[in-house]
Amino acid sequence: RYFGAAVAAGKLGDSVYTGILDREFNSVTAENEMKWDATEPQQNQFNFTNADRIANYAAANGKLLRGHTLLWHSQQPGWAQALSGTALRNAAINHVTRVAGQYRGRIHSWDVVNEAFADGTSGGRRDSNLQRTGNDWIEAAFRAARAADPAAKLCYNDYNTDGINAKSTGIYTMVRDFKARGVPIDCVGLQSHLTNGPPGDYQANLQRFANLGVDVQITELDIPQGSNQAKAYAHVTRACLAAARCNGITAWGARDSGYWPGNGNPLLFDRSGNKKAA
Numbered sequence: 135r136y137f138g139a140a141v142a143a144g145k146l147g148d149s150v151y152t153g154i155l156d157r158e159f160n161s162v163t164a165e166n167e168m169k170w171d172a173t174e175p176q177q178n179q180f181n182f183t184n185a186d187r188i189a190n191y192a193a194a195n196g197k198l199l200r201g202h203t204l205l206w207h208s209q210q211p212g213w214a215q216a217l218s219g220t221a222l223r224n225a226a227i228n229h230v231t232r233v234a235g236q237y238r239g240r241i242h243s244w245d246v247v248n249e250a251f252a253d254g255t256s257g258g259r260r261d262s263n264l265q266r267t268g269n270d271w272i273e274a275a276f277r278a279a280r281a282a283d284p285a286a287k288l289c290y291n292d293y294n295t296d297g298i299n300a301k302s303t304g305i306y307t308m309v310r311d312f313k314a315r316g317v318p319i320d321c322v323g324l325q326s327h328l329t330n331g332p333p334g335d336y337q338a339n340l341q342r343f344a345n346l347g348v349d350v351q352i353t354e355l356d357i358p359q360g361s362n363q364a365k366a367y368a369h370v371t372r373a374c375l376a377a378a379r380c381n382g383i384t385a386w387g388a389r390d391s392g393y394w395p396g397n398g399n400p401l402l403f404d405r406s407g408n409k410k411a412a
């Protein structure tokens with residue numbers, strides 16, 4: 135199992151920050167630098183400068199590297215937002231192929247697709263320009279990612295899926311279908327932005343995904359400071375340790391300062407870089 139933090143390339147020059155990373159974490163996720171707007175600002179013109187800063191930091195310091203994220207409805211470059219239909223589908227698959235190929239062999243796990251399911255009770259897909267290219271866009275992305283980087287674990291990642299609810303069940307059904315049809319998927323990421331702490335069925339939800347034959351990773355954990363922050367972190371950690379296929383926990387940042395969107399003090403280290411009770 136690994137224990138990780140989301141990191142920002144712009145903070146890697148801060149020795150208090152990197153001190154925490156070096157000492158406490160053995161995995162990092164790029165908070166923004168591997169997203170579509172960052173890596174392909176103009177169509178077919180790739181820029182890996184900031185993504186490389188994180189990848190090189192990981193390699194130089196013996197950290198696993200999580201890739202976040204190949205396709206998402208948000209943080210798309212303007213040119214992609216303006217596309218639709220076959221042109222968008224082809225651009226999206228090209229993006230997956232090129233970015234996963236760029237980091238081939240260096241990524242422990244890729245969030246191939248992020249946040250493609252709708253909130254609420256439908257259990258269905260979120261409407262987006264990608265979804266409107268056809269319901270098979272997710273499996274097309276996973277197949278392209280597997281071809282580009284066969285060693286990386288390929289993950290579907292989402293939020294508000296931490297307990298058993300309509301949204302997590304929609305994803306569960308998709309993963310079961312992918313496994314049955316041989317679509318390459320290796321893991322499910324539960325973001326776990328746990329505003330109200332973990333739901334009572336958190337562990338049962340982890341376990342039901344594991345039982346489908348995929349790994350489960352807690353990918354963006356944060357829990358606002360206040361009553362029971364430490365207990366809630368302990369609950370999440372115990373749930374992961376108890377599920378055989380929960381192979382990693384990533385907090386959505388290392389310390390409270392610089393946390394996006396800036397408040398809540400939801401991380402494990404305070405603004406001065408000291409360990410909190412959690």
Ligand code: G3I
Pocket residue numbers: 165166208209248293325327354394
């Ligand atoms: O880099 C620009 C900077 O040049 C500019 O001056 C500044 C002014 O607004 O914006 C900076 O960009 C911001 C960027 O973070 C880097 O700090 C964007 O405005 C801001 O929108 C962006 O926010 C990111 C957010 O995703 C966007 O959706 C957060 O950092 C990032 O933590 C957050 O991460 C997401 C995950 O990818 C997916 N799951 C939810 C999670 C947030 O809870």
